[in-house]
Amino acid sequence: MTKTPLAALLAAALFALFPAQAQQQAQEQAQSPSEIVAAAPAEEWRPVEPQNLLIVRLANGAAIHIELAPYFAPRHAQNIRTLARAGWYDGASVYRVQDNYVAQWGTGETDRPLPDGVEAVPAAEYATIMDPDMADLVAPVEQGGYAERSGYFDGWPVGLVSEEGETSAALVHCYAMVGVGRGEAPDTGSGSDLYAVIGHAPRHLDRNIALVGRVIDGIEHLSTLPRGTGPLGFYEDEAQNVPIASARLAVDMPEADRPRFEVLRTETETFRRYAEARANRSGWFVRPAGAVDVCNVLLPIRRAS
């Protein structure tokens, strides 16, 4: 497995005081979550499609890689592709960073005309009809809030709700998920302004705003930004805004230059065992929790060669 920051993060599921101890620990522990993932055959990983991979580059050179989720929010994903291609985000900035909540970026201008082809008020893509049997790994993931059950579908964290005989799946506001800022309903946000979760999952936002993807690499370039001191974490002075150089889709880059990522397929036995192991930690742990929050499963993601 290619060593990436996120792979390191997975290995890091083990909590220990000193690295030497941690290393020894990892060796003693049979089938830790990271060992289970390391043993996954190549076919248990799916690529992040280049048309769904948005690379946001800050002016300081830092790259934030975002996977879009067109299955759940097709119109918002398409808007973001169109906005990126029109150069909308080039010269935009991160203008809001609220501790334990979100980092938000875009132009922050409500009156700036949107590029051709961008839908100003897309449908409210807050949940998707789903056959509950399609969701992977509902147990041992615990339920959360409004949701009867939580789990993963095609690599995405979802909460399942049944209403009037119909089950729907809402993407969950886990750490690093990316959503579309909006004003008052029925405004659903065009994608002109986006946010990423940088704290404990704000589940009260689920089904209230369109999640459209997640940061798969580089979230630390957002989570370490200075917190805004204005209301809701907005920077009080425009000079504090963190400028964005560009946002490009991988599919629009020459093939050789495209960053490539893979995520562990969540319909696999490996993912089931991995989540089980995350719910029932051994070794250093004295008492396993017996369950794991859907946002604490931490989907395995790696750079592909």
Place this chain on the structure above:
Amino acid sequence: MTKTPLAALLAAALFALFPAQAQQQAQEQAQSPSEIVAAAPAEEWRPVEPQNLLIVRLANGAAIHIELAPYFAPRHAQNIRTLARAGWYDGASVYRVQDNYVAQWGTGETDRPLPDGVEAVPAAEYATIMDPDMADLVAPVEQGGYAERSGYFDGWPVGLVSEEGETSAALVHCYAMVGVGRGEAPDTGSGSDLYAVIGHAPRHLDRNIALVGRVIDGIEHLSTLPRGTGPLGFYEDEAQNVPIASARLAVDMPEADRPRFEVLRTETETFRRYAEARANRSGWFVRPAGAVDVCNVLLPIRRAS
């Protein structure tokens, strides 16, 4: 109510695209969580006791205020007081910052002799016997992991577990909670090295390590630190360590110089209504969640005059 960063954070529970809209929103919305808190009478707040208030000052001047939790971890809290008074943390550093997990500080030296009066291996204060009727506001907070119920006790987030006819309460690893680093069990950590949660609550650590308090002001000075690129988020080069100037108890300062904080009493009707409102957001929200994760209640904390 004095305007503090945390009070601002509470007001910020409302998620909106632009501050002007958010303000208008807050005015239109009847009995928002922050309005409920703002109306609380003085007696519904309890002071943070000066013997439980630890002020960690980074070399860059930033102050991190920590409330200790002696009810849950009396020996670890006492160790930390003794370590602070002996100057143990002065010249120590933050040497590990793992994204979406923890920031950890201390000396990182296992062989450095502990000051007189510090217990090297205190009892494992991972849970406390508790009459379940004593915990405040068990509903509508949803359950989490191992815990049958989660709620608050005297301002602290707890998970309740019944085993062999006995109920115990474990502090919960919510954002900003502070714990005591340890090596292999039966080591429980002396308090020489501490960590704070800077991401989604790692509930698998509950009952496996001693939580001993929480950051009540200044968590952003830890959450914005550069992430370590070594295994488990350790800084690879000692030069990256973030130096700590001092750690002092408020009780050891002249009265006039002591910082003062208050937390909303969780046994009050105000807190119950506040949590209800956090679970059932209105106004901007299209669909209330109907429940709130114990770590998303966000205990109201304010600076006292």
